[in-house]
Amino acid sequence: MTGQDIVATMKNTAASRRVDHLAKGVFLAAALISASFIFLIAGIVLFRGFIPFLSDNGGLGRVDLFHFLTADVWLIGQTFVSNLYGVGYLILSTLFITTLSLLISFPVGVLTALFIAKVAPAPLAKILRTVIETLASIPSIVFGLFGAGVILKLVYDFSMAIGYQSKGGNSILATVLVLALMTIPTITSISEVAIRSVDKTLEHGSLALGASKTQTNFKVILAAAKSGIFTAAILGVGRSLGEATAVSLVAGGRRSGVSFDLLDTTGTLTTMMLEGLKETTGLDYDIRFSVGLVLMAVILITNLALNAVKRRVGSVHVKA
Amino acid sequence: MSRRNARRLRDFFLNAVTYLSSTVSLVALVAILLFIFGKGYKLLNFDLVVENFESQGFVADFYPGFETCGCVAEIDLPEGSYYSEKWGIALSDSTDLLGKTVVEVDYVHPDSPFAYLRDKGIGSEPIPLRTDYDIIRIAFETAPTALSRYGAANMIASLDASDSIREIEFETKGGGIRGSILTTLVLIGLTLLFALPIGVGAAVYLNEYAAVGRFSKLLRSFIETLTGVPSIIYGLMGLAVFVPLTVRLTGATGGNLISGAMTLAVILMPVIIRTTEESLKVVPDDFRQASLALGASKTQTTFKVVLPSALPGIMTAVLLAIGRIIGESAALVFAIGTTIKDDVSLTGKSTSLAVHIWAMMTDEPANVELSATIAIIIVVIVVTLNILIKLITNRYLKKRLGVGA
Numbered sequence: 001m002t003g004q005d006i007v008a009t010m011k012n013t014a015a016s017r018r019v020d021h022l023a024k025g026v027f028l029a030a031a032l033i034s035a036s037f038i039f040l041i042a043g044i045v046l047f048r049g050f051i052p053f054l055s056d057n058g059g060l061g062r063v064d065l066f067h068f069l070t071a072d073v074w075l076i077g078q079t080f081v082s083n084l085y086g087v088g089y090l091i092l093s094t095l096f097i098t099t100l101s102l103l104i105s106f107p108v109g110v111l112t113a114l115f116i117a118k119v120a121p122a123p124l125a126k127i128l129r130t131v132i133e134t135l136a137s138i139p140s141i142v143f144g145l146f147g148a149g150v151i152l153k154l155v156y157d158f159s160m161a162i163g164y165q166s167k168g169g170n171s172i173l174a175t176v177l178v179l180a181l182m183t184i185p186t187i188t189s190i191s192e193v194a195i196r197s198v199d200k201t202l203e204h205g206s207l208a209l210g211a212s213k214t215q216t217n218f219k220v221i222l223a224a225a226k227s228g229i230f231t232a233a234i235l236g237v238g239r240s241l242g243e244a245t246a247v248s249l250v251a252g253g254r255r256s257g258v259s260f261d262l263l264d265t266t267g268t269l270t271t272m273m274l275e276g277l278k279e280t281t282g283l284d285y286d287i288r289f290s291v292g293l294v295l296m297a298v299i300l301i302t303n304l305a306l307n308a309v310k311r312r313v314g315s316v317h318v319k320a
Numbered sequence: 321m322s323r324r325n326a327r328r329l330r331d332f333f334l335n336a337v338t339y340l341s342s343t344v345s346l347v348a349l350v351a352i353l354l355f356i357f358g359k360g361y362k363l364l365n366f367d368l369v370v371e372n373f374e375s376q377g378f379v380a381d382f383y384p385g386f387e388t389c390g391c392v393a394e395i396d397l398p399e400g401s402y403y404s405e406k407w408g409i410a411l412s413d414s415t416d417l418l419g420k421t422v423v424e425v426d427y428v429h430p431d432s433p434f435a436y437l438r439d440k441g442i443g444s445e446p447i448p449l450r451t452d453y454d455i456i457r458i459a460f461e462t463a464p465t466a467l468s469r470y471g472a473a474n475m476i477a478s479l480d481a482s483d484s485i486r487e488i489e490f491e492t493k494g495g496g497i498r499g500s501i502l503t504t505l506v507l508i509g510l511t512l513l514f515a516l517p518i519g520v521g522a523a524v525y526l527n528e529y530a531a532v533g534r535f536s537k538l539l540r541s542f543i544e545t546l547t548g549v550p551s552i553i554y555g556l557m558g559l560a561v562f563v564p565l566t567v568r569l570t571g572a573t574g575g576n577l578i579s580g581a582m583t584l585a586v587i588l589m590p591v592i593i594r595t596t597e598e599s600l601k602v603v604p605d606d607f608r609q610a611s612l613a614l615g616a617s618k619t620q621t622t623f624k625v626v627l628p629s630a631l632p633g634i635m636t637a638v639l640l641a642i643g644r645i646i647g648e649s650a651a652l653v654f655a656i657g658t659t660i661k662d663d664v665s666l667t668g669k670s671t672s673l674a675v676h677i678w679a680m681m682t683d684e685p686a687n688v689e690l691s692a693t694i695a696i697i698i699v700v701i702v703v704t705l706n707i708l709i710k711l712i713t714n715r716y717l718k719k720r721l722g723v724g725a
Contacts, residue, residue: 016617016619016620017617019617019619020617020618020619023618023619023622024525024529024618026521027521027522027524027525027528027529028525028529029521030517030518030519030520030521030522030524030525031521031522031525031526031530031539032539033518033522034518034519034522034539034543034589034593035522035538035539035542035543036542037546037586037589038542038543038545038546038549039542040557040561041546041549041553041554041557041586044556044557044560044561045553045556045557045560048556048560107341108341108344108345111337111338111340111341111342112338112341112342112344112345114338115338115339115341115342116342119335119338119339120342128342128345128346131345131346131349132345133706134349134703134706135345135348135349137643137702137703137705137706138352138647138699138702139646139647139648139649139674139698139702140647140649140650141647141649141674141675141677141678141695141698142352142356142647142677142695142698142699143352144677144678144681145356145677145681145688145691145692145695146351146352146355146356148681148686148688149355149359149688149691149692150351150355181348184344184345184348185345188345212327212331213331214330214331214334214335215327215331217334218334238548238550241550242549242550242551242552242553243550244550244551244552244649244650244653245649245650245653245674245678248678248682249678249681249682270550270552270650273552273556274552274650274653288556289556289560292552292553292556295550295552295553296549296553299548299550303548
């Protein structure tokens with residue numbers, strides 16, 4: 001190698017090192033951008049959501065935060081008086097609906113997972129897993145359409161049969177059923193993973209002690225998979241709380257008063273955000289960010305609470 | 321002995337409960353599919369895909385020197401259809417999507433003067449009458465005007481009694497979804513254009529460059545947090561950030577396809593990063609070391625060895641992303657809007673198939689049939705994507721195992 005060659009090689013190495021630096025910088029930038037979106041979202045919703053409580057809203061007056069959080073009437077009529085906005089009843093009905101739908105989807109989802117993982121013969125398990133995957137991939141708007149076209153009719157017929165004047169079937173019951181159907185696949189697939197990852201020695205131990213297969217499934221495996229199953233429930237709750245378009249097609253858009261009557265119309269935080277999208281400025285526009293802020297707070301608090309419960313319940317630790 | 325029987329009974333009961341629970345999902349899936357296919361199959365045809373949603377009205381008359389034809393129908397006309405041999409058209413009574421009675425064109429003979437109408441508006445464009453158009457009225461020089469509400473029989477009788485018409489008003493069928501299909505396709509393309517470089521880049525950084533430690537763990541947890549954010553909140557972000565941004569930079573006046581695609585790109589970020597990273601992880605370290613040992617730089621190794629080996633994983637990410645874009649509704653309601661439009665432009669307000677369903681279902685009266693038809697299209701695409709993803713993953717896994725052995 002002549003001296004010239006060595007110089008050329010060194011130049012090449014220097015150039016390629018510069019390229020390497022540049023490439024690393026670009027990849028790092030991409031990673032930083034992706035990681036920053038969560039702050040962009042939280043920031044913008046916080047900022048826009050607080051405007052109605054801090055400014056005088058173009059002469060309409062400041063919205064009282066406490067009143068907003070506790071009132072049980074959402075703007076009725078066209079008078080844009082700021083203190084007519086209230087989401088207290090929406091928070092309650094959102095939580096009520098989510099709880100009821102979890103009461104259906106949790107047992108059904110977990111038992112389906114147990115069935116697929118432990119009980120069903122292999123071909124049947126394969127079919128059911130495909131069913132669950134397909135159901136999970138169906139977009140929420142299709143569930144909403146199904147709710148509006150089928151479940152509303154069923155609820156309406158049922159309420160007519162018991163002599164209840166239903167508003168076209170739009171009701172808590174219909175909303176709960178739609179949400180339950182949507183969360184079953186989520187809960188099933190995550191629970192199934194949890195059930196599968198239970199240590200085999202636990203199962204064998206239980207069987208060796210004389211417990212039947214079914215007793216082992218219900219008393220040992222479900223107990224050991226507790227932590228994962230709880231995670232599934234938390235994700236299901238998150239999906240129910242945040243679901244918007246499907247719920248808006250079956251809830252009925254209630255504008256005042258919390259109702260726990262299953263056949264009565266209802267409203268959630270998300271359905272109220274979807275209503276009246278015509279405005280592009282002013283209080284009616286900004287208040288939607290406040291509702292979004294409340295929604296995020298509700299999801300966050302529910303998540304923290306459920307995670308605290310999960311830690312309390314704990315998981316069965318078994319050293320292999 | 322009886323205790324054993326009691327246990328058997330209890331076990332049987334518990335097993336039965338698991339069987340019963342699993343049928344819920346099966347029944348739900350079958351019911352959903354039956355519902356959308358049952359309601360939607362009638363409207364499912366090629367015309368739907370290529371036609372406009374808005375019906376378009378025309379007022380037209382004949383070209384000078386037309387001739388009545390006296391032609392015999394070349395097809396078997398459906399029952400309840402009235403045919404005029406003199407004019408060569410068949411009409412029948414029908415109701416439109418809103419339940420209004422209309423007179424529908426069943427057949428136009430190729431030699432009929434109605435096959436050579438001209439627009440009475442500017443330019444006198446030729447505008448032939450086609451099957452499935454709705455006739456609103458036919459006005460004559462001397463006889464009273466035949467209106468659609470008097471029915472098809474009256475219209476044919478009035479036509480047979482006259483030798484010419486003054487003008488005919490009709491409208492195209494409408495209810496097509498061409499605009500929304502195009503919008504969905506444009507959204508898919510644009511979103512991937514925004515999301516893929518950033519997502520794949522971030523995955524490459526996290527897997528190839530970042531040292532294992534707190535910093536990369538922190539980045540990962542920030543990205544993962546995005547998965548828990550409901551899509552309606554993404555919509556709010558799009559409305560507050562991307563809509564004003566695109567309005568300032570382009571000629572858009574409000575929500576538009578670019579702001580929608582940007583919002584979707586953020587939604588897809590965690591999916592793309594996670595899927596890509598998983599595929600980067602299974603690229604054997606031997607490949608990297610071999611490439612570096614041969615004198616390739618780190619950048620060359622990343623682009624020429626690592627990324628090509630991870631291609632199936634990136635493909636999976638793309639397919640997952642497409643499925644999510646097609647199904648997304650709540651975020652787009654805010655980030656684009658719910659206006660169903662036929663002319664699609666990047667800065668326009670036209671909307672995707674999923675939002676098309678939502679817009680029609682929240683309208684009065686709700687159009688369940690067309691919604692179900694769109695739902696068929698969405699579900700078929702999503703299920704096909706799922707099958708493709710499975711195929712890719714299976715082949716990829718097999719190939720990887722082959723390399724390992």
